[in-house]
Amino acid sequence: MKVRRSDRLIDMTRFLLERPRTLISLSFFADRYESAKSSISEDLTILKRTFQERGTGLLETLPGAAGGARFIPYILKEDAEAYIAELCAKVSDSHRVMPGGYVYLSDLLGEPAVLRQLGRLIATQYMNQTIDRVLTVSVKGIPLAQAVAEQLNVPFVIARQDGAITDGATVSVNYVSGSSTAIEKMQISKRALPANSKVLIVDDFVKGGGTISGLASLVRELDSEVVGVTVFGEGRFSGQRQSENFTALLHIETLQSEVEPIRATPGDYLERVFGNER
Amino acid sequence: MKVRRSDRLIDMTRFLLERPRTLISLSFFADRYESAKSSISEDLTILKRTFQERGTGLLETLPGAAGGARFIPYILKEDAEAYIAELCAKVSDSHRVMPGGYVYLSDLLGEPAVLRQLGRLIATQYMNQTIDRVLTVSVKGIPLAQAVAEQLNVPFVIARQDGAITDGATVSVNYVSGSSTAIEKMQISKRALPANSKVLIVDDFVKGGGTISGLASLVRELDSEVVGVTVFGEGRFSGQRQSENFTALLHIETLQSEVEPIRATPGDYLERVFGNER
CATH class of the missing domain: 3.40.50.2020 (Rossmann fold)
Incomplete structure (x- = not known):
């Protein structure tokens, strides 16, 4: 069952925070939430912005089919x-x-x-x-x-x-x-x-x-x-x-x-x- | 500046996960995101559902003006x-x-x-x-x-x-x-x-x-x-x-x-x- 954006954002936040410095692929998230990679890409953009605005850390996003995201915690x-x-x-x-x-x-x-x-x-x-x-x-x-x-x-x-x-x-x-x-x-x-x-x-x-x-x-x-x-x-x-x-x-x-x-x-x-x- | 729901959900997830068993009041989140308590209440309902569906833990929500939410991690x-x-x-x-x-x-x-x-x-x-x-x-x-x-x-x-x-x-x-x-x-x-x-x-x-x-x-x-x-x-x-x-x-x-x-x-x-x- 396709997962709503709000639910994806919540679960992706937890998932990424628990795995600092680890590259999580777009495909992994797409499978996990039965959602299109393009939707996941948009989610990651939102996550990246919020993490930055709140000083939580850097969400490195790697574009392309083999791409994904890696969370790197920091303090401002x-x-x-x-x-x-x-x-x-x-x-x-x-x-x-x-x-x-x-x-x-x-x-x-x-x-x-x-x-x-x-x-x-x-x-x-x-x-x-x-x-x-x-x-x-x-x-x-x-x-x-x-x-x-x-x-x-x-x-x-x-x-x-x-x-x-x-x-x-x-x-x-x-x-x-x-x-x-x-x-x-x-x-x-x-x-x-x-x-x-x-x-x-x-x-x-x-x-x-x-x-x-x-x-x-x-x-x-x-x-x-x-x-x-x-x-x-x-x-x-x-x-x-x-x-x-x-x-x-x-x-x-x-x-x-x-x-x-x-x-x-x-x-x-x-x-x-x-x-x-x- | 009022914070969008998607950004609120991401930041609330982090905030709650980092403070297990701690009651966070509706007012605190309302101030933090310059949003109405009714919106925060709806956010908490979404968080609660996602945490439950993903087996992340229990989000205890306490209703009323003095209410709030407390995250209690568990494993299924x-x-x-x-x-x-x-x-x-x-x-x-x-x-x-x-x-x-x-x-x-x-x-x-x-x-x-x-x-x-x-x-x-x-x-x-x-x-x-x-x-x-x-x-x-x-x-x-x-x-x-x-x-x-x-x-x-x-x-x-x-x-x-x-x-x-x-x-x-x-x-x-x-x-x-x-x-x-x-x-x-x-x-x-x-x-x-x-x-x-x-x-x-x-x-x-x-x-x-x-x-x-x-x-x-x-x-x-x-x-x-x-x-x-x-x-x-x-x-x-x-x-x-x-x-x-x-x-x-x-x-x-x-x-x-x-x-x-x-x-x-x-x-x-x-x-x-x-x-x-x-």
């Missing part, structure tokens, strides 16, 4: 600025300061609505690049990695600091944890990362950069390539970081002050991603 | 059966058998498309219940917990087996790991789980039930209530399980057979969730 500069400002306000809360200068972020990084926006922000940074895998280290980086992987529609991979991997052969590296000079070890299951993968590294927090530098070593050990590194928060670090090559959404400082125990400000994300736009 | 019985059969085929792969009878599942549980369906399956089981938090234990339960939390639109909380929590005051319990008789310890940050929360426990795999029994103790220690326990895979266990009170999507057995080293079959999920339906 003004939405990104507003959202990062909102995060700064949420993080700048004295209750988050833990002994040792740690910052409690697990509530934010366990909130689906927050994670979806973080995923959109980071996916926007890499929207024009090929990414095959998102990599993080357990535990606190996992939610962010999963959120980004969803928006990029690629698998995510978890490196572990303990020896409890029951996932077969592993590769491990030693690294210096940023907040100390202790040598630590992290490992990854070999089968989790095929050779020649293009890898995006994400993590919750960077201080000295030792962890992300260790993750990058794991990628190289498995004959793959780091395409980028983006973290939620960057802390203050006195001395030379082991890796400076990352983007941070927020800059977070814990201060020895009763008046202002913590201060979160935008990191270099906005500048790096939207720097050249007016 | 036939889709659930087909998807679980597909998972059984994917898991019944000899390459997944690890030394010690462990099963490699990290690829599936790191794939956004798989996780979305798993989230829908488990959210369907609890669609008529109040859930305030999803709880799991690190590391392998996290992706599933996050996927379920997304569909239920509630925060998820991660208990840890190591002592590395930098999240302030914790509560810990001892538990017996199912695959051994060793006493282990797991802990949770107190602030992660407010008292009187209704908690859904999820995990990747159950053998002896020690871990989920430990998670349930943590919930009780924090004066909250376990509403349900659902896991991806249930293994074979000889002897008395520490907890029998859980639902499994799959039953997974590793066999001492060269012909069939592993066998995955549907768990009791289908029976429990759809048992009384024709």
